[in-house]
Amino acid sequence: MSRFWSPVVHNLSPYVPGEQPRQDGIIKLNTNENPYPPSPHAVAAIMTATGRLRLYPDPRASALRETIAAHYGVASDEVFVGNGSDEVLAHTFQALLKQDAPLLFPDITYSFYPVYCRLYGIAFEEVPLDAAMRLALSDYRRPCSAIILPNPNAPTGIALRRAEIESLVAEHPDQLVVIDEAYVDFGAESAVPLVARHDNLLVIQTLSKSRALAGLRVGFAIGQRSLIEALERVKDSFNSYPLDCLAISGAVAAIKDDAWFENTRDRIMASRGRLVGALSELGFKVLPSQANFVFARHPGHLGAELAAGLRERGVLVRHFQKPRIEDFLRITVGTDEQCERLIAQMRELV
Numbered sequence: 349m350s351r352f353w354s355p356v357v358h359n360l361s362p363y364v365p366g367e368q369p370r371q372d373g374i375i376k377l378n379t380n381e382n383p384y385p386p387s388p389h390a391v392a393a394i395m396t397a398t399g400r401l402r403l404y405p406d407p408r409a410s411a412l413r414e415t416i417a418a419h420y421g422v423a424s425d426e427v428f429v430g431n432g433s434d435e436v437l438a439h440t441f442q443a444l445l446k447q448d449a450p451l452l453f454p455d456i457t458y459s460f461y462p463v464y465c466r467l468y469g470i471a472f473e474e475v476p477l478d479a480a481m482r483l484a485l486s487d488y489r490r491p492c493s494a495i496i497l498p499n500p501n502a503p504t505g506i507a508l509r510r511a512e513i514e515s516l517v518a519e520h521p522d523q524l525v526v527i528d529e530a531y532v533d534f535g536a537e538s539a540v541p542l543v544a545r546h547d548n549l550l551v552i553q554t555l556s557k558s559r560a561l562a563g564l565r566v567g568f569a570i571g572q573r574s575l576i577e578a579l580e581r582v583k584d585s586f587n588s589y590p591l592d593c594l595a596i597s598g599a600v601a602a603i604k605d606d607a608w609f610e611n612t613r614d615r616i617m618a619s620r621g622r623l624v625g626a627l628s629e630l631g632f633k634v635l636p637s638q639a640n641f642v643f644a645r646h647p648g649h650l651g652a653e654l655a656a657g658l659r660e661r662g663v664l665v666r667h668f669q670k671p672r673i674e675d676f677l678r679i680t681v682g683t684d685e686q687c688e689r690l691i692a693q694m695r696e697l698v
């Protein structure tokens with residue numbers, strides 16, 4: 349607290365990211381990182397790009413936007429790129445979601461959304477998920493300026509079908525619908541093919557999860573030109589170079605390496621099935637996940653107690669001290685070996 353603070357700073361409650369421990373040997377299943385390394389082509393491209401560090405990067409990141417556009421079958425001016433999808437989301441909140449009526453999002457969802465609302469002074473309403481932690485589209489039939497949802501939702505991992513997203517978008521022709529697809533590659537259906545038909549849809553993705561590049565910080569949005577232009581106006585009023593030359597080169601190579609992407613994604617999805625089976629055998633109730641994490645609770649144990657017990661045993665998972673979900677653990681799908689070590693420790697706790 350200081351008398352020099354701008355008034356807005358007093359009212360902020362910043363997002364708290366998952367712990368990044370410094371010591372080795374920890375089984376880290378708390379921040380939904382990919383347990384496999386990124387594409388070797390991406391790493392080689394980053395090494396090559398170090399030769400260009402003297403120069404400013406391309407402020408428009410054209411090579412990356414063209415690569416993403418070709419991959420998803422859209423035009424490059426329908427693509428916006430930023431420093432992780434968190435930055436793309438932040439610009440979206442400021443450029444498109446600050447309106448008179450409230451913004452809607454689920455009560456259990458990515459906890460950065462209310463943080464951005466407070467930062468930018470955006471009115472919002474949280475729409476409760478049902479008792480099974482599912483999102484009911486009918487609950488969104490109420491006055492609003494816009495809607496934002498992750499699909500699959502985080503931290504539940506439950507996904508809506510593309511047809512359901514299209515109904516939501518069609519039911520709200522005068523409201524923007526933003527779909528945050530951070531985890532979509534692990535088995536859900538992307539809404540990107542709907543963008544051509546709907547001027548009120550913006551889809552946001554990241555290279556942090558399925559492309560194993562959380563440390564490079566690359567995210568992107570796909571939407572019709574007028575939406576992308578709003579994001580560009582905010583970005584160019586904030587930072588001309590959110591992506592450095594290493595990030596642009598690495599991301600281009602990662603997107604092009606379909607074989608690496610498919611192989612590592614398939615391994616994670618197979619491990620997820622085995623992890624769900626092992627947790628269920630221990631008595632956990634596991635929500636049906638289409639993400640690279642599972643959300644699970646044990647009827648006989650408190651979530652905080654299990655998270656603390658695992659931590660003492662060198663396994664980090666994410667626990668949210670939040671009403672409705674305080675007894676759940678969000679567990680990232682690691683390698684089979686990591687998952688087996690988690691299960692071995694859990695067996696001693698339940």
Ligand SMILES: Cc1ncc(COP(=O)(O)O)c(C=O)c1O
Nearest residue numbers: 432433434458498502530554556
């Ligand atoms: C739902 C959701 N959206 C966006 C992000 C941000 O990812 P990044 O900024 O690494 O692209 C996360 C990160 O965990 C997430 O869970």
